[in-house]
Amino acid sequence: MSDALTNRIAQVFNEPGCATNTAKSEVSRKTGCTKQLTPGAAAGGCAFDGAMIALQPIVDVAHLVHAPLACAGNGWDNRSAASSGAETYRLGLTTDLTELDIVMGQGEKKLFRAIHEVIEAHHPAAVFVYATCVSALIGDDIGAVCKAASAKWGTPCIPVDVPGFVGSKNLGNKLGAEALFDHVIGTLEPETTTPYDINIIGDFNLSGELWQVKPLLDRLGIRILGSVSGDARYRQVAMAHRARVTMLVCSKAFVTLARKLEERWGIPYFEGSFYGISDTSDALRRICGLLIERGAPAELALRCEALIAEEEARARAALEPYRPRVEGRRVLLYTGGHKSWSVVSALMELGMEVVGTSMRKATENDRERVVQIMGDDSHMYENMAPREMYTMLRDAGADVLLSGGRSQFVALKALVPWVDVNQEKHEAYAGYMGMVDLVRAIDLALNNPMWADLRSPAPWDAPLATGAVLPAPQGACPITHIAAHPGQLPAALARPLAVASGSATDFEDC
Amino acid sequence: MARLVTARHAVSTNPLKSSAPLGAALAYLGIEGSVPLLHGAQGCTAFGMVHLVRHFKEAVPLQTTAMNEVTTILGGAEQIEEAIENIRKRAQPRFIGIASTALAETRGEDVAGELREILARRRDFDATRVVYAATPDFDGGLQDGWAKAVEAIVSALVPATQQRDPDLRQVTLLCGSHLTPAEIEELVRMVRAFGLEPLVLPDLSGSLDGHVSGNWSGTSLGGTPVDRIALAARSVCTLAIGEQMRGAARIIEDRAMVPAQVFPALTGLKPVDGFVRALMEMSGTPEPPPSIRRDRARLMDAMLDAHFFTGGLRVAIAADPDLMFGLGTALAAMGAEIVAAVTTSQHSPVIGQMPCETVILGDLGDFERAARVGDAQILITHSHGRHAAHALHLPLLRVGFPVFDRIGAQDACRLGYRGSRAFLYEIANAVQAIHHRPRPEDFGATPPPEEFSHVPHSAPC
Ligand code: SF4
Numbered sequence: 001m002s003d004a005l006t007n008r009i010a011q012v013f014n015e016p017g018c019a020t021n022t023a024k025s026e027v028s029r030k031t032g033c034t035k036q037l038t039p040g041a042a043a044g045g046c047a048f049d050g051a052m053i054a055l056q057p058i059v060d061v062a063h064l065v066h067a068p069l070a071c072a073g074n075g076w077d078n079r080s081a082a083s084s085g086a087e088t089y090r091l092g093l094t095t096d097l098t099e100l101d102i103v104m105g106q107g108e109k110k111l112f113r114a115i116h117e118v119i120e121a122h123h124p125a126a127v128f129v130y131a132t133c134v135s136a137l138i139g140d141d142i143g144a145v146c147k148a149a150s151a152k153w154g155t156p157c158i159p160v161d162v163p164g165f166v167g168s169k170n171l172g173n174k175l176g177a178e179a180l181f182d183h184v185i186g187t188l189e190p191e192t193t194t195p196y197d198i199n200i201i202g203d204f205n206l207s208g209e210l211w212q213v214k215p216l217l218d219r220l221g222i223r224i225l226g227s228v229s230g231d232a233r234y235r236q237v238a239m240a241h242r243a244r245v246t247m248l249v250c251s252k253a254f255v256t257l258a259r260k261l262e263e264r265w266g267i268p269y270f271e272g273s274f275y276g277i278s279d280t281s282d283a284l285r286r287i288c289g290l291l292i293e294r295g296a297p298a299e300l301a302l303r304c305e306a307l308i309a310e311e312e313a314r315a316r317a318a319l320e321p322y323r324p325r326v327e328g329r330r331v332l333l334y335t336g337g338h339k340s341w342s343v344v345s346a347l348m349e350l351g352m353e354v355v356g357t358s359m360r361k362a363t364e365n366d367r368e369r370v371v372q373i374m375g376d377d378s379h380m381y382e383n384m385a386p387r388e389m390y391t392m393l394r395d396a397g398a399d400v401l402l403s404g405g406r407s408q409f410v411a412l413k414a415l416v417p418w419v420d421v422n423q424e425k426h427e428a429y430a431g432y433m434g435m436v437d438l439v440r441a442i443d444l445a446l447n448n449p450m451w452a453d454l455r456s457p458a459p460w461d462a463p464l465a466t467g468a469v470l471p472a473p474q475g476a477c478p479i480t481h482i483a484a485h486p487g488q489l490p491a492a493l494a495r496p497l498a499v500a501s502g503s504a505t506d507f508e509d510c
Numbered sequence: 511m512a513r514l515v516t517a518r519h520a521v522s523t524n525p526l527k528s529s530a531p532l533g534a535a536l537a538y539l540g541i542e543g544s545v546p547l548l549h550g551a552q553g554c555t556a557f558g559m560v561h562l563v564r565h566f567k568e569a570v571p572l573q574t575t576a577m578n579e580v581t582t583i584l585g586g587a588e589q590i591e592e593a594i595e596n597i598r599k600r601a602q603p604r605f606i607g608i609a610s611t612a613l614a615e616t617r618g619e620d621v622a623g624e625l626r627e628i629l630a631r632r633r634d635f636d637a638t639r640v641v642y643a644a645t646p647d648f649d650g651g652l653q654d655g656w657a658k659a660v661e662a663i664v665s666a667l668v669p670a671t672q673q674r675d676p677d678l679r680q681v682t683l684l685c686g687s688h689l690t691p692a693e694i695e696e697l698v699r700m701v702r703a704f705g706l707e708p709l710v711l712p713d714l715s716g717s718l719d720g721h722v723s724g725n726w727s728g729t730s731l732g733g734t735p736v737d738r739i740a741l742a743a744r745s746v747c748t749l750a751i752g753e754q755m756r757g758a759a760r761i762i763e764d765r766a767m768v769p770a771q772v773f774p775a776l777t778g779l780k781p782v783d784g785f786v787r788a789l790m791e792m793s794g795t796p797e798p799p800p801s802i803r804r805d806r807a808r809l810m811d812a813m814l815d816a817h818f819f820t821g822g823l824r825v826a827i828a829a830d831p832d833l834m835f836g837l838g839t840a841l842a843a844m845g846a847e848i849v850a851a852v853t854t855s856q857h858s859p860v861i862g863q864m865p866c867e868t869v870i871l872g873d874l875g876d877f878e879r880a881a882r883v884g885d886a887q888i889l890i891t892h893s894h895g896r897h898a899a900h901a902l903h904l905p906l907l908r909v910g911f912p913v914f915d916r917i918g919a920q921d922a923c924r925l926g927y928r929g930s931r932a933f934l935y936e937i938a939n940a941v942q943a944i945h946h947r948p949r950p951e952d953f954g955a956t957p958p959p960e961e962f963s964h965v966p967h968s969a970p971c
Contacts, residue, residue, distance in 0.1 A: 038592070039576045039589040039593035040575070040592060040595065040596030040600075041597070042552045042573075042576040043552075043556065045557070046552055046553020046554075048553055049553050049557065067612075068648035069522075069525060069527060069529045069647045069648065070558075071557070073525040073527060073647075074528055074554070074557040074561045075557040076524070076894075077894055077897075078561075078564070090897070092524045092525050092894075093521055093522070096873075097612075098649070099646070099648045102616060114519075117519055117521045121523070133550070133553075133582070133612070134613055134616050137582060137613065137616050137617065164553035165551040165577055165579050165582050165613065168552075169556075387726045390725075408569075409563075409568060410569065413722055414726075
C-alpha cells in the first residue's frame with residue numbers, strides 16, 4: 001500500500017468531529033475505528049464498496065473500476081439511487097483486468113485507454129477511477145494515470161484509491177469523500193450565490209428520498225447548491241465550497257468532509273436526519289437557523305416554523321387512519337441503529353410497541369434518546385445472530401421486522417412480516433410524507449391476510465379420522481414387468497396414496 | 511461453425527459475466543450442510559452474497575477469509591485456518607468449499623499445499639470435508655468457477671479404485687452451472703422414469719429451490735449429501751450435463767473407471783432425443799415410459815405451433831457458453847437466426863459449434879451494439895440486459911444468472927421435452943407481445959388522402 005494511502009487512512013480515523021472517536025483513549029484512537037476482521041465470521045462490504053456507495057450517486061460521472069471482474073462485475077447496477085438527469089452513473093465500467101494484463105504489467109496502460117474510451121463513448125462530466133485490491137497489489141499508480149488523462153483529454157479524472165483490503169465499507173465512505181475534497185470541491189465557481197445556498201452531504205436519494213424533502217426546501221426558497229449525495233451533478237460537488245451551510249444526513253462517514261469544509265471554507269455543518277417527523281422538523285430548523293446566522297434574513301425562521309406546523313399537522317392527520325390498524329403491534333427495528341430513535345418515537349406515537357432496536361452504530365447521544373423514549377435500555381440490541389433473531393421471530397417475539405435486506409429472509413422464513421428500511425430499499429420514506437408511507441408499508445405488511453393462511457396447519461398436521469379401503473394395486477410394472485400381487489399389501493387402511501387401478505403406470509409412479 | 515472474436519476495448523461496459531469465485535461458491539452450495547468460503551478480502555464475498563441473494567431471494571451462507579493489508583503481503587494461510595475454525599464453531603458444516611479470488615491468486619499463494627498442511631495438522635477438523643478450487647476472477651466467468659469447484663469436489667471425494675463394482679441402477683448426474691433447480695428436478699424425473707436412480711452433483715434443487723423449512727441454519731439446506739459423493743465411483747455411468755462438466759466426468763472416469771457421456775445441450779427435440787436414447791440403453795428399456803412418449807408428442811406439437819414465430823426470428827443472445835449454446839442451437843433448429851452471440855469465457859469448445867458466424871467474447875455493451883447492427887428482434891440474456899432492452903426497445907427474455915428483477919428464476923425450466931416446450935412458448939409469446947400493426951408506410955404505400963378522413967364533431971344539443 002502506498003504511503004500516501006496509509007497516511008490518509010490514519011488521518012480519517014482520527015476524526016475530531018466524530019463523537020465516538022473523541023470519546024476514545026489516545027491509544028484506541030490510533031488503532032482506528034475498523035475492527036480487525038475475523039476470518040470466517042466477517043460480513044460486510046469492503047472499502048471499495050463503501051467509496052462506490054458514497055460517490056456513485058453523482059449522476060453525470062462515469063465510475064470506472066480498475067480491477068479484475070469481481071469488484072464491478074458482481075456489484076454494478078445494484079442500488080436504487082435515483083437520478084433526475086444523466087444516467088451515466090448507472091453504467092458498469094471496469095478495466096476487467098485479465099491474467100495477461102496482470103502478468104505483463106499492462107494495468108496502467110489499459111486504464112489509460114479505458115479512460116479514453118469512456119470519455120469518447122459517454123462524454124461524462126468527469127471520470128472517477130477506483131483502485132481495488134488487485135490493482136493496488138500490482139502497484140498501478142492510478143493517480144498518475146488520472147493526471148495524464150485529465151491533461152490529455154480535458155475531462156477531470158479523479159483517482160479514488162480504495163483497495164478493498166484496507167478496511168470496511170465505512171472507511172471506504174470516508175476515503176471516497178476525501179477524494180472529493182482533494183480533487184473536486186472548490187474547482188468550479190457558481191455563477192451566482194444566494195444567502196439560501198446549502199450543501200447536502202450523505203443522502204443517496206435512494207428511490208428518490210431526497211425529492212420527498214426537496215419540496216420543503218423549495219417552499220422555503222432554499223437552494224441545494226452543493227451536493228455530495230443522490231442526484232448530484234459533478235458541478236454541484238465542485239461548487240460545494242460556496243454554500244452557506246452543510247447538512248450532514250445520517251452519516252458519520254462524511255463527518256470528516258463536513259468538518260474540512262468548515263475548516264477551509266468556513267461553512268458550518270450539522271448532523272441531521274430526514275427520517276421521522278420530529279427529525280425532519282429539527283433538520284429544517286437547524287438549516288434555517290444556521291442560514292440566518294450566516295446572513296439570511298431573519299424572517300426565514302418564521303416561514304420555517306409556519307411550514308413545520310403545517311406539514312406536521314398534515315402528516316399527523318394522514319397517519320391517524322392507520323392507528324387502528326397498527327396500534328398495539330410489536331415492532332423489531334434492526335437497522336444500523338443510527339438515529340432510529342426518531343422513527344421509534346413516531347411509531348410509538350401511533351401506539352405501536354417497539355420490542356427492540358439495534359444500536360450497532362449509534363452514538364451515546366442516540367442511546368440516551370432511545371432510553372428517554374422507551375423508558376429503559378432493555379430493548380437495545382448490540383448485535384443479533386440470524387439464528388437468534390429467527391428463533392425470536394418464530395416464537396412470536398415481534399409482529400413485524402423493520403430492517404435491511406440482510407435479515408429479510410430471517411423474518412420471512414419465520415413467517416413474520418418484513419419492511420425494508422435500508423439502503424437497497426425500493427420505497428422512499430423520508431420527510432413528513434415519507435413517514436406516512438412507512439407506516440402504510442408497515443400496515444400493508446402486517447395486515448396482509450396471507451399470514452393467517454401461511455400459519456395455518458398443513459392438511460397432514462391432523463390425523464385422519466377415517467381410513468379409506470382401497471383395492472390392491474393391479475397390473476405389471478412397465479419396466480420390470482413384474483406383476484403386482486394383490487394381497488401382498490395390507491389391504492385394509494392403505495394410505496390414500498395409491499396407484500389408480502388398471503392404468504398402465506409410469507415407473508416413477510409405482 | 512462460429513469464430514470467437516475478442517472485443518477489442520480496454521473498458522468493459524456493463525459486464526456480462528459474473529466472477530469465477532462466485533460460480534465456485536454456487537457449486538459448493540449444492541452440497542448439503544456446506545459453507546462456501548472465498549479466500550480474499552471481505553468485499554468480494556459481500557458483493558457475491560448480495561448477487562446470490564438478489565437472484566435466489568434466499569439467505570445464502572457465504573464466508574470470507576477476510577484478507578487485510580498485512581495478510582495480502584504476508585500470505586493468508588493462517589486466515590484460512592482461522593476461518594475454518596470459526597465457521598465450524600458457528601455453523602457446524604459438514605462441508606467447506608474454498609474458492610480463491612484474484613487477490614489471493616495475484617499474490618501467487620500455494621493455497622492447495624497450505625490447506626493440505628493445515629488439514630494434516632488439525633485433525634479436529636476431520637468431521638468437516640474441506641475442498642479447494644483455484645478460481646481467480648481474472649480468468650473466465652461463473653461457469654468456469656463452477657466447473658473448477660466440481661472438479662475439486664470429485665477429485666477430493668470420489669475414491670480412486672482399481673476394481674469396478676457398479677450399481678447398475680445408479681447414474682451420476684453432473685449438473686452444469688446453467689441448470690436451474692427446476693431443470694435439475696426435470697432431469698431427475700426423466701432419469702427415474704427409466705428406473706434409474708440419479709446421484710446429482712451439485713444439487714441446487716434441494717438447497718436453492720426456495721422453500722420454507724421450519725428452522726434456521728447457517729449452512730446450505732439440502733443438496734448432495736457429502737457422504738454420497740463417494741458413491742459416484744459405483745455409478746453405471748456419469749452423465750455430464752453441459753460441456754463444462756466434461757472435466758469432472760473425466761476425473762471420475764480416471765479415478766473409478768466410470769464411463770462418461772457428455773450432453774452439451776438438452777433443449778430442443780434432437781438433443782433431448784439423444785438423452786432419452788442414452789437412458790433407454792443404460793436401463794435396457796426398449797419402450798420408454800408413457801409419460802416420456804407423451805411429453806415428446808407434446809413438444810412436437812409445440813414446435814408446430816411455435817415455428818410460425820421462430821422461423822426467421824433474429825435473436826441476440828448473451829450468456830455463459832453452455833447456456834448460450836443450449837438455447838442458441840434450440841432456436842436455430844427452429845429456424846431462428848442468431849444475429850448476435852456474446853459469451854463470457856474462451857474456455858469452451860461449444861463456442862465453435864454455435865450456429866452463427868461469430869461469437870463475441872465481451873460484455874453487454876458489445877451485446878447491445880451487435881444486437882443493433884444485426885437488427886435483432888428479441889434479446890436473451892440475464893437481468894442486466896434490461897439496459898440494452900430499454901435502449902433498443904426490444905423484448906428481453908431473462909435467462910441465466912443473475913435474474914433479480916423477476917421472481918421465480920429458480921423455477922424456469924427450459925430443458926427436457928417439457929422444458930423445451932415451455933421455452934418455445936416463452937419465445938413465441940414474447941414475439942407476439944411486440945405490438946406491430948401494419949401501416950401503408952411500411953410498404954412504401956401512401957395513406958388515403960386526408961380529405962376522406964372523418965372529422966369528429968360534437969353532437970348538436
Ligand atoms: S475486497 Fe478487493 S477485490 Fe474484493 S470487491 Fe473489494 S476491492 Fe474488489
